[in-house]
Amino acid sequence: MEITVTINGTAHTADVEPRTLLVQFIRENVGLTGTNIGCDTSSCGACSIHLDGEAVKSCTVLAVQADGAAVTTIEGMAAADGTLHPMQAAFMENHGLQCGYCTPGMVMAATSLLAENPSPTEEEVRIGLEGNLCRCTGYHNIVKAVMACAES
Amino acid sequence: MIPAAFDYVRASSAEEAIALLGQHGDEAKLLAGGHSLVPLMKLRLAQPSVLVDIGRVNDLSYVRDAGDHIAIGALTRHMDVENSPVLAEHVPLLAHAASHVGDPQVRHRGTIGGSLAHADPASDLPATTLALGATYVAQGPNGTREIAAADFYQGYLTSALEADELLTEIRVPKMNGAGWSFQKFNRRAQDWAIVGVAAWRRGTESGVGLVNMGSVPVLAAAVSAAIASGADVADAAALAADDADPQADLNASVEYRQHLARVLTGRALSAASA
Incomplete structure (x- = not known):
């Protein structure tokens, strides 16, 4: 089936099998590998992207469901001149990552969270990121980064 | 995969x-x-x-005040149930239960109708709508019919929907100021409940739905009968597992699930009675 998905502002048209997952389409058809596959069972959140502005887990969305939609991936967050998105900068400044595997999904989930709740409490950040697992940091610095981004 | x-x-x-x-x-x-x-x-x-x-059938996504009940389109996403001002005012238990489904990413995609039609006894919304006395509307080739939540769940992942029927609307009676509580016990954030309880109470009237206490969502009828006859919360909650036939799995034995149902029902009814 032919689908067109706009990813980070560029329209991508491809003929895909209906069973193609959105994360596969992003990584394999479009070649954007910043979106990671972790658990592949919609638990870990590593594959989080924005679909029409909201965080979703792209391992549990079929590419055909995203036909006509606008997707933002981690590659679409920084400005064209390389200036980091404020959330990316906050993760860097607050040491919100170690191995980095969960980071793209964390950044996408955290920006979606702040779009819905611009001034969250620390508890709201922790609950808001419950769909994203990190095995390095113990979450403390991730939460600190999101709080810092919300305050800036 | x-x-x-x-x-x-x-x-x-x-x-x-x-x-x-x-x-x-x-x-x-x-x-x-x-x-x-x-x-x-x-x-x-x-x-x-x-x-x-059916993800693009947008006219099945709505929350409307329909007088004595709230009508919810089957394709309304969990996030929109959670954030609905109409539900916050008239059926706050359902809005709150929706906020416990999965995680924010899941709630941006998953729909109330999909969750109910999937008929998973471990899901939060089947037991919650059962406790609230909801009615579901199914549309088929010969028109629509209403199915009471109490008649909808026929077995594990099996509903009363025919193969050519579509769940289109969920009708939930207004709570009219009833007290309520949703208790979800799990070991990890975002997980399914090991046991969950959705309860409301208005004087001697009450409704208690049990999550993950059998092959179908369970209405704890014995608890409500006890409340109706004047029993206190502790005595009523002691009957919470009487209508259930829970299974053992990796997370819990049958006895542990029965214990959790009694304890969580007690907590839920205490909160709903306050």
């Missing part, structure tokens, strides 16, 4: 979806948000040969 191959058709209306179901019979499954079905297909626990995508 990639699902087995299937044909994909997109319906632009409820009528078109029903016609497509009629055409493809038992081989077809409806795809709404896909957050119950797609994981099962990836694990090859479900292998429908045709998916009928």
Whole structure:
């Protein structure tokens, strides 16, 4: 089936099998590998992207469901001149990552969270990121980064 | 993990979806948000040969005040149930229970109708709508029919929907100021409940739904009967497992689930009675 998905502002048209997952389409058809596959069972959140502005887990969305939609991936967050998105900068400044595997999904989930709740409490950040697992940091610095981004 | 191959058709209306179901019979499954079905297909626990995508039938996404009840379109996403001002005012228990489904990413995609039609006894919303005395509306080739939540769940992942019927609306009676509480016990954030309890109370009237206490969501009728006859919360909650037939699994034995049901029902009714 032919689908067109706009990813980070560029329209991508491809003929895909209906069973193609959105994360596969992003990584394999479009070649954007910043979106990671972790658990592949919609638990870990590593594959989080924005679909029409909201965080979703792209391992549990079929590419055909995203036909006509606008997707933002981690590659679409920084400005064209390389200036980091404020959330990316906050993760860097607050040491919100170690191995980095969960980071793209964390950044996408955290920006979606702040779009819905611009001034969250620390508890709201922790609950808001419950769909994203990190095995390095113990979450403390991730939460600190999101709080810092919300305050800036 | 990639699902087995299937044909994909997109319906632009409820009528078109029903016609497509009629055409493809038992081989077809409806795809709404896909957050119950797609994981099962990836694990090859479900292998429908045709998916009928109803995700773009936008006129089935709404929350409306319909007088004595609130009408919720089956394709209303969990996030929109959670944030609905109409539900916050009239059925706060359901809005709150929706906020416990999965995680924010899941709630951006998953729909209330999809969750109910999937008929998973471990899901939060079947037991919650059961406790609230909801009625579901199913549309088929010969029109619509109402199905009481109490008659809808027929077995594990099995509902009263016919193969060519589409769940279109959920009608939930207004709570009219009743006290309420939703108790969910799990070991990890975002997980399914090991046991959950949705309860409301207004004087001697009450409703208590149990999550993950059997092959179907359970209405704790003995608890409500005890409350109606004047029993205090502790005595009523002691009956919480009487209507349930829970299974043991990796997370809990039968006895532990029964214990959790009694304790959580006690907590829920205490909060709802305050």
